Amino acid sequence: MIRVSGPDALSVVQKVFTPASPQKAPFPARKALFGRAHHPDRPSDPIDLGVLTYFNGPKTYTGEDLAEVTLHGGPLILHTFLQAVLRAGARLAEPGEFTRRAFLNGRMDLSQAEAVAGLIFSATDEARRVMLRQVEGAMGRQASSMRESLLESKVLLEASIDFPEEAEEGEQQRVRGLLGETRDQAARLLKTTRMGMALREGLRVVIAGAPNVGKSSLLNALLQEERAIVHETEGTTRDYIEGTLNVGGLPVKVVDTAGIRVSADALEQEGVRRTKGLMDRADAVLLVLDQSRPLYPQERTLLEEGGGAARVIVVNKEDLKIDPAFHAPPGAVKVSARQGTGIEDLKRAINAAFMGEGPDPDPEKGVVISLRQAEALEKVRDGCTGALEALRESGWPEVAVVGVDEALTALGQLVGEVTGEEVLEGIFSRFCIGK
Numbered sequence: 001m002i003r004v005s006g007p008d009a010l011s012v013v014q015k016v017f018t019p020a021s022p023q024k025a026p027f028p029a030r031k032a033l034f035g036r037a038h039h040p041d042r043p044s045d046p047i048d049l050g051v052l053t054y055f056n057g058p059k060t061y062t063g064e065d066l067a068e069v070t071l072h073g074g075p076l077i078l079h080t081f082l083q084a085v086l087r088a089g090a091r092l093a094e095p096g097e098f099t100r101r102a103f104l105n106g107r108m109d110l111s112q113a114e115a116v117a118g119l120i121f122s123a124t125d126e127a128r129r130v131m132l133r134q135v136e137g138a139m140g141r142q143a144s145s146m147r148e149s150l151l152e153s154k155v156l157l158e159a160s161i162d163f164p165e166e167a168e169e170g171e172q173q174r175v176r177g178l179l180g181e182t183r184d185q186a187a188r189l190l191k192t193t194r195m196g197m198a199l200r201e202g203l204r205v206v207i208a209g210a211p212n213v214g215k216s217s218l219l220n221a222l223l224q225e226e227r228a229i230v231h232e233t234e235g236t237t238r239d240y241i242e243g244t245l246n247v248g249g250l251p252v253k254v255v256d257t258a259g260i261r262v263s264a265d266a267l268e269q270e271g272v273r274r275t276k277g278l279m280d281r282a283d284a285v286l287l288v289l290d291q292s293r294p295l296y297p298q299e300r301t302l303l304e305e306g307g308g309a310a311r312v313i314v315v316n317k318e319d320l321k322i323d324p325a326f327h328a329p330p331g332a333v334k335v336s337a338r339q340g341t342g343i344e345d346l347k348r349a350i351n352a353a354f355m356g357e358g359p360d361p362d363p364e365k366g367v368v369i370s371l372r373q374a375e376a377l378e379k380v381r382d383g384c385t386g387a388l389e390a391l392r393e394s395g396w397p398e399v400a401v402v403g404v405d406e407a408l409t410a411l412g413q414l415v416g417e418v419t420g421e422e423v424l425e426g427i428f429s430r431f432c433i434g435k
Helices: 009-016 075-087 097-104 110-120 125-135 138-162 171-190 193-201 215-223 266-281 297-304 343-355 371-393 397-415 421-428
Strands: 002-005 017-019 032-039 042-055 066-070 203-209 241-247 250-256 284-290 310-316
Touching: 002 009, 002 075, 002 097, 009 017, 009 032, 009 042, 009 066, 009 075, 017 042, 032 075, 042 075, 097 110, 097 421, 110 125, 110 138, 110 371, 110 397, 110 421, 125 138, 125 193, 125 250, 138 171, 138 371, 138 397, 171 371, 171 397, 193 250, 193 343, 193 371, 203 215, 203 266, 203 297, 203 343, 215 241, 215 250, 215 284, 215 310, 215 343, 241 343, 250 343, 284 297, 284 343, 310 343, 371 397
Parallel strands: 203 250, 203 284, 284 310
Antiparallel strands: 002 066, 017 032, 032 042, 042 066, 241 250
């Protein structure tokens, strides 16, 4: 499908599409027309047969006149027709330009526009469900609710400043209640950041451990396919291998890495260096141990080391006899990668290690899906907190108004009412061309 948007959309498609049946109005709005797609100067030499639908603005995706031509899906057909459209006066869209125009023309707020890319690239059904609610305006509705409370608070505060003699009893208590509710609402949304970012970006989980503990077998068991080579010889994995799976609705990229040991050849040492780099950048690390032998010194070191990533200790080879000198660390998940036992327990442990044990956020009430949204909500929360502290400590509404204004400005940033050009460039550059 080729989409054309803008004030000249109709004149462009009229040059490259001829309806099969004569029309009183050649291109009636919101009606599918069957016909021939062709070059502007060769209407008798069709590129393909297809369907055109013309939509007149402003009630379109972009808020502008918009035409869509659907052809057969061959790359040559689409490429040839795209060249015809460009010769007819159109230009190629920038990444995300259709959605950017929708935002600039008031068809959606910025939180919805961000979610469009998340919806397109959803890797799990849960991610799709959450992103769809964001596209439908879940975050925008939360922002609107907070804005109403803040505006009412500001009106009451400004009135008490301008007409202190007419201020009624209980008005300041009403302001405190409104500000407290808004602060708590922003705080609740901020708690969804971890899940929202994980659903949009996916988690990166690194499988680490000494050579021959079964890391590659564990990757294969998690993915339920033979992705990694499994061999009893130590050092078989010298570079990282990865695959993607669904863990409790979260898209997770699992990476099998080279075994960590002190003595190794130069090639394997490079693999170990890459492993440690991946561990430093991971969201979670699966540290795999072999219960059929005692722990190596480097494994004890790995167990003692901290790090920013969540960690799950995996005791593998449960199908083999446990070595008397081996003692499983507390909270370890026992599996047999070869037989596939304990894998579901491991998936639950990965989810719990990253997300915690709290209740899942409700997508209907908004989910934070970007650092930009989180930063804006932090400012809303902090502005409300500052205003409440000003009222509690001094009772001066003039000081409290400053915090309310800061929160209102942050809400404008959240939905795109107050947004710099560089922010828009950063958001829409991540889109594909067609959106």
